[in-house]
Amino acid sequence: MKEYKLSINANSYTVVIKDVTDDAVLAEVNGKKHLVRIDTIANICPPLEKQLPTQLTTSSPSPSPSSSALTADSGTIITPIPGQIISISVSQGEKIRCGQKLLVLEAMKLENSITATMDGTVNEILVAEGDVVTQGQPLIVLV
Secondary structure, three states: OEEEEEEEOOEEEEEEEEEEOOOEEEEEEOOEEEEEEOOOOOOOOOOHHHOOHHHEEOOOOOOOOOOOEEEOOOOEEEOOOOEEEEEEOOOOOOEEOOOOEEEEEEEOOEEEEEEOOOOEEEEEEOOOOOOEEOOOOEEEEEO
16 A cells, blocks of 8 residues: 655645555545546656656665666666565567556555666566565566
């Protein structure tokens, strides 16, 4: 569950995300529950040099609040949260596109898709299905 404190046009909102499935989100906005249908999901990948500093690291892996993280020099995708690898959607040598799902990580009973933050080729897969991973652990190396 995540809680967000938002301000829209000088109005304050407390939004609690109760549940997320492939086609809907159960959200509570200022105490009132809403079931929001998901029509499409698009991963927007800005050019590497324009990504937020919290998504990039140039030394040892560090935690990231995003659904995927990338080390700037090596193209290593690291896990933003601890959890268990449920499935891997790519294979070594496969060409991938920015936003493409690489794997699914289960954390706190929610499945999180870890997506590519750049176009490239899968150079190395460092985990297997069923592995338990820690926050900041390298998962996949892209080139």
